[in-house]
Amino acid sequence: MIFRLFENSVDPYRPYPETDAPPRRLWPFMLGYARPFRRLFAFATVVSSAVAAVEIGLIYYMGRVVDLLSESTPARLWSDHGVELILVGAFILLIRPALQALNVLILNNAILPNFETLIRWRAHRQVLRQSVGWFENDLAGRVANRIMQTPPAAGEAVYEIIDAVTFAIAYLVGAVVLLSEADPRLAIPLLVWLALYGLLMRWTMVRVGPASQKASDARSEVTGRVVDSYTNIHAVKLFAHHDGEIRHAGRAIQRSRETFQEEMRIYTWMDVGLTTLNGFLIIAVVGWSVGLWMGGAASVGAIAAASALTLRLNSMTGWIMWALTSLFQNLGIVSEGMETIAQPITIVDRPDAGTLEVAEGEIVFDGVIHHYGQGRGGLDGVSLRVAPGERVGIVGRSGAGKSTLVKLLLRFYDAEAGAIRIDGRDIGSVTQDSLRLSIGMVQQDSSLLHRSIRENILYGRPDATEEEIRAAADRAHASEFIATLRDPDGKTGYEARVGERGVKLSGGQRQRIALARVILKDAPILVLDEATSALDSEIEAAIQDTLYGVMEGKTVIAIAHRLSTIARMDRIVVLDEGRVVEEGTHAELERAGGLYARFWRRQAGGFIQTDPNPG
Numbered sequence: 001m002i003f004r005l006f007e008n009s010v011d012p013y014r015p016y017p018e019t020d021a022p023p024r025r026l027w028p029f030m031l032g033y034a035r036p037f038r039r040l041f042a043f044a045t046v047v048s049s050a051v052a053a054v055e056i057g058l059i060y061y062m063g064r065v066v067d068l069l070s071e072s073t074p075a076r077l078w079s080d081h082g083v084e085l086i087l088v089g090a091f092i093l094l095i096r097p098a099l100q101a102l103n104v105l106i107l108n109n110a111i112l113p114n115f116e117t118l119i120r121w122r123a124h125r126q127v128l129r130q131s132v133g134w135f136e137n138d139l140a141g142r143v144a145n146r147i148m149q150t151p152p153a154a155g156e157a158v159y160e161i162i163d164a165v166t167f168a169i170a171y172l173v174g175a176v177v178l179l180s181e182a183d184p185r186l187a188i189p190l191l192v193w194l195a196l197y198g199l200l201m202r203w204t205m206v207r208v209g210p211a212s213q214k215a216s217d218a219r220s221e222v223t224g225r226v227v228d229s230y231t232n233i234h235a236v237k238l239f240a241h242h243d244g245e246i247r248h249a250g251r252a253i254q255r256s257r258e259t260f261q262e263e264m265r266i267y268t269w270m271d272v273g274l275t276t277l278n279g280f281l282i283i284a285v286v287g288w289s290v291g292l293w294m295g296g297a298a299s300v301g302a303i304a305a306a307s308a309l310t311l312r313l314n315s316m317t318g319w320i321m322w323a324l325t326s327l328f329q330n331l332g333i334v335s336e337g338m339e340t341i342a343q344p345i346t347i348v349d350r351p352d353a354g355t356l357e358v359a360e361g362e363i364v365f366d367g368v369i370h371h372y373g374q375g376r377g378g379l380d381g382v383s384l385r386v387a388p389g390e391r392v393g394i395v396g397r398s399g400a401g402k403s404t405l406v407k408l409l410l411r412f413y414d415a416e417a418g419a420i421r422i423d424g425r426d427i428g429s430v431t432q433d434s435l436r437l438s439i440g441m442v443q444q445d446s447s448l449l450h451r452s453i454r455e456n457i458l459y460g461r462p463d464a465t466e467e468e469i470r471a472a473a474d475r476a477h478a479s480e481f482i483a484t485l486r487d488p489d490g491k492t493g494y495e496a497r498v499g500e501r502g503v504k505l506s507g508g509q510r511q512r513i514a515l516a517r518v519i520l521k522d523a524p525i526l527v528l529d530e531a532t533s534a535l536d537s538e539i540e541a542a543i544q545d546t547l548y549g550v551m552e553g554k555t556v557i558a559i560a561h562r563l564s565t566i567a568r569m570d571r572i573v574v575l576d577e578g579r580v581v582e583e584g585t586h587a588e589l590e591r592a593g594g595l596y597a598r599f600w601r602r603q604a605g606g607f608i609q610t611d612p613n614p615g
Contacts, residue, residue, distance in 0.1 A: 006109040010036055012118035022126065022342040026331060029338055030154060033119050037111060044106045044162045049170040051103050054096055056174030059312065060181075061088060063305025070300050107163055112155050119151040123341045131347040132412035133372075141227025142220050143340055149216075150337030153330040160330070164323030171316070175309055179285070185292070186306055189284030196277055197317065201324060204270045208325050211263040212332030218256040220336065225249045231500075267325065274321055278314045285310045347414055349431045356430040358438045358524040360388035360423055361555035363409070368418035370408055378404045380578035381418070391556040393566030395596060396575035402559045405575070406527055409557070411435055422525070440523035444530030446514030448502030453482055454494040456502075456513055460521035468520060469494070475546050476516035481509055519550055526551060528558040563600055572596065 014036060023029045034041065068077060078085075124147055135143070172194065179186040229236055229245045236245050289306040363386040370378045379401045386392050394402050408415050411427055420427045427435055440460075448456045457469050464472075473479045485496040487504065502510040518526070528547070544565065560566045567586040574582035574589070574596045582594050589596035 002105070003109055006105045007113065009040060009110045010114045010118075012114045012121055016122065018125070018129070020345040020348050022344070024338065024342050026335055026338065029342055030157070030334065033115070033122065033154065034158070036118065037115060040106065040110055041158070041162065044103070044111065045166050047099065047103045047106060048162055048166040051099055052167045052170035053174055054099060055312075056171060056178055056309075058092070058096075059305055059308045060178050062308055066300055066304040103163075107159055111162075112159060115158060116151040116155040119154050120147065123147050123150060123337075126341055126345075129345050130343070131345075132407070134343070134346065138340070139224035139228060140231070142224035144227075145220050145223040146337040146340040149220075150334055150341060153333035153337070157327050157330040157334065160323045160327040164320055165327070168316070168320045168323075175313065178309060179306060186285060186289055189281065189288060193277060193281040193284070196280075197274075200270065200273045200277060201321065203273075204266060204321065204325060205328050207266045208263065209328045209332050211259070211266055212329040213335055215256070215259040215263050216333045216336045218252070218259040222249065222252045222256050225252045263329075270321060270325065274317060278317060282310050282314060347411065347432070350429060353429060353431045354425075354434075356422060356425065356427075356434040356438050358423060361524050362386065362388045362421075362423050363525070363555060363557070364419075364421045364424075365405070365408075366419045366421065368405075368408060368415050368420060370404055370413060370415045370417075372404075372413070373416075377401075378578055379408070379415075382575075382578070382580055383418075384573060384580060386555055386557060389553060389555060391551055391558070391570045393569035393572040394557060394559045394575060395561075395563065395566070395572060395599065400575040401578040402575055403529065404578075406441070406529060406557065406559065409527070410439060410441070438523055439525045439527055440518040440521045441527040441529065442511070442514050442518050446502075446510050448498045448505070448510055448513060450497060450500045452491070452495050452497055453485065453513065456498060457494075457516045457520055460517035460519070464520050469516075472516040472520040473513075475519050475550070476512045477546065478509070478512040478516050481512075515546075519546075524554055526554045526556045528556070528560075530560060530562075574599075 016036075023032060068081060072080065127143060127147060176187050176190060179190055226249055229249065236242065286303070286307050289303045293300065293303050363384075365382050365384040368379050368382045371380075372378055377399065382401070382405065394405065396402050404413075407413055409420060409427070411432055414428065422435075422438070449459065454469060457472060458464060460472070461468075470479065473482060482496075483493055486492045487496040487498075489497070491497065498504050498510075498513075502513070505513070548568070556569075558566050558569060563586075566572060570585070571583060572586060572589055573580055574594070576595060582589055582592065582596055584592065590600055591597075
C-alpha cells in the first residue's frame with residue numbers, strides 16, 4: 001500500500017500540450033518534462049536536506065558524548081543525562097530510519113520510475129509526429145537508441161541533483177556550522193579546502209560534459225551501424241559482406257573506445273586530485289583541532305567531532321564528485337538525445353485544419369513543384385486532374401517523379417509550390433490523419449509490423465470483425481498460406497507472428513497481407529505503387545482481378561513498371577524528369593508512338609526499359 005501511494009503520486013500519461021517546436025536548450029528541455037513533478041522535487045529537496053542535517057547532528061552529538069564521558073563519572077552520567085541519551089537513541093532507531101525511508105521512497109518509487117516513463121512516453125509521441133522524410137534522413141537504430149537512453153539519463157540526473165547535490169550542499173553548510181561552533185578557526189581549513197574542491201570540480205565538469213557527449217555520440221553511432229547490419233542481414237549475406245560489415249562497425253567501435261578513454265582520463269586526474277585535497281583536509285582540520293586542544297581552546301569532544309567530520313567528508317567527497325560527474329555525463333546523454341527528440345515538427349496541421357470527408361474522390365495536382373530542397377529531381381510543375389472514380393496509371397523511368405507524386409498526395413512532404421486538392425479542398429487545410437484515412441496504399445516493399453497476422457491485417461481498420469478480417473484475407477488470396485503458418489513460439493494461422501518487417505514471410509506473402517489490410521481499410525482513394533511486383537504470375541493474375549474489383553467506385557492512382565498491370569486503366573500518365581509528357585489510354589499512347597510506346601516495345605517480361613538513352 002505504501003509503495004503504491006508513492007508510485008501513483010504522478011501520472012506519467014497525464015494529458016499535456018504538445019508542441020511543434022520543443023526547447024533546443026538543455027534546461028528548458030528538462031524543465032518541460034519536470035513540470036508535473038515540481039512539488040515532488042521541492043519536497044524531495046527538503047527531505048534530502050533534512051537527512052544531511054541529521055547526519056551532521058549525529059557527528060555533533062558524538063563529540064558531545066565524548067565530552068560527557070571525559071567530564072562525568074558513570075553514575076553521574078546516567079543520572080544527569082540518562083533521559084537525553086534515551087531520547088537520542090530513540091531518535092536514531094525510529095526517526096532517522098523513517099526520514100531515510102521517506103527520502104528513498106520519494107526518489108526510488110515516486111520520481112525515478114514516473115519521470116523516466118513520462119519522458120519516454122512523450123519523446124516517443126513527439127518522434128512519431130515527425131514526417132516520413134525526417135525518418136528517411138536518419139538511422140532507425142540511432143533514433144531508437146536516443147529514445148531509450150535519454151529517459152534513464154534524465155532520471156539519473158534528477159536523482160543526482162536531489163540525492164547528491166542537495167545533500168552535499170546541506171552537509172557542507174552543516175559542517176562549517178559545526179566546526180564554527182567548536183571554534184570558528186576550525187572552519188578556515190574547511191573553507192580553503194572547499195574552495196580548492198570547487199576548482200577541481202569546475203575543472204572536471206568543464207571537461208567531462210563535452211567528453212561524455214562525444215562518447216555518447218560514438219555509442220549511438222555504434223548502435224546505428226550495428227542495427228543497420230542486422231536490419232539488412234539478407235543483403236549482408238547475399239553479397240558476402242560479413243568482413244566488410246565487421247570493419248564498418250569496427251571503425252565506430254574503435255571511435256567509441258577512444259572517446260571513452262578520453263572520458264576516463266578526466267576521471268583519473270580527478271581521483272588523484274581529490275585524494276590529495278582530502279589529505280590536506282584531514283591534516284589541516286585534525287591537526288589544527290589538536291593544536292587548539294593543546295592550547296586549551298578546544299575540548300576532546302571537539303577533536304572527536306572534527307576528526308569524524310573530516311573522515312566522513314573524505315569518504316563522501318569522492319561520492320559527491322562521482323555523482324557530479326555522473327550528473328554531467330547524464331546531461332551529456334540528454335543533450336545528445338535532444339538532437340533527435342527536440343527537433344521541430346516540420347509537417348503540422350494548421351490550427352484551423354478540418355476533417356477530410358471524401359464525397360466524390362476528385363484529385364487535382366495544380367502546378368506542383370517539389371525538389372526535396374535540392375533544386376532538381378522530384379516534380380517540376382505537374383498539373384494533373386484525376387476525375388472521381390477514375391483509374392489512372394502512372395508510368396515513367398526511375399527518378400521521373402512517380403513516388404514523389406504519391407508522397408506529396410499523402411502529405412509525407414509539403415510541396416514547395418503549387419497545390420493538391422481532393423474534392424476541391426487543399427490537403428494542407430485538413431488534418432493529416434483524416435487525409436491518410438481516406439487513402440489506401442499498397443507499396444512495392446510492403447513491410448509488416450512484428451506482430452501477428454491478425455494484428456497486421458487489422459491495421460487497416462482496427463474495429464473490423466473477425467469475419468471481415470477473414471473476408472479481406474480471402475479476397476487477397478492469403479487465407480490458404482495463413483492456415484499453414486507457425487511461428488517459433490508455436491502460434492499458428494492468424495496468431496502467428498511475422499518477424500521484423502515481416503521477414504518470416506516471402507515477398508509475395510507479405511504483399512498479400514498488405515493487400516488484405518488495404519481491402520479491409522476500404523478507403524475511397526486507392527494508391528498502388530508496384531502493388532503486384534512481388535507476386536508470381538499465377539497469383540498476380542488472380543489478384544489483378546481482385547484489385548480491379550476493389551477499384552470499383554474508388555479513385556485510383558497506380559504506379560507500375562510492369563505495363564501489363566495498368567494497361568486496363570482508364571487513363572495512363574507518363575512522367576519524365578518531373579513533368580507530364582504524355583497521357584491517354586493504352587491504345588492511344590501506343591498509337592502515338594511516343595515514350596510510352598517505346599516503353600511498351602522495349603519492356604522485357606513486362607518491365608520498362610529505364611535507360612534514358614537506349615542504344
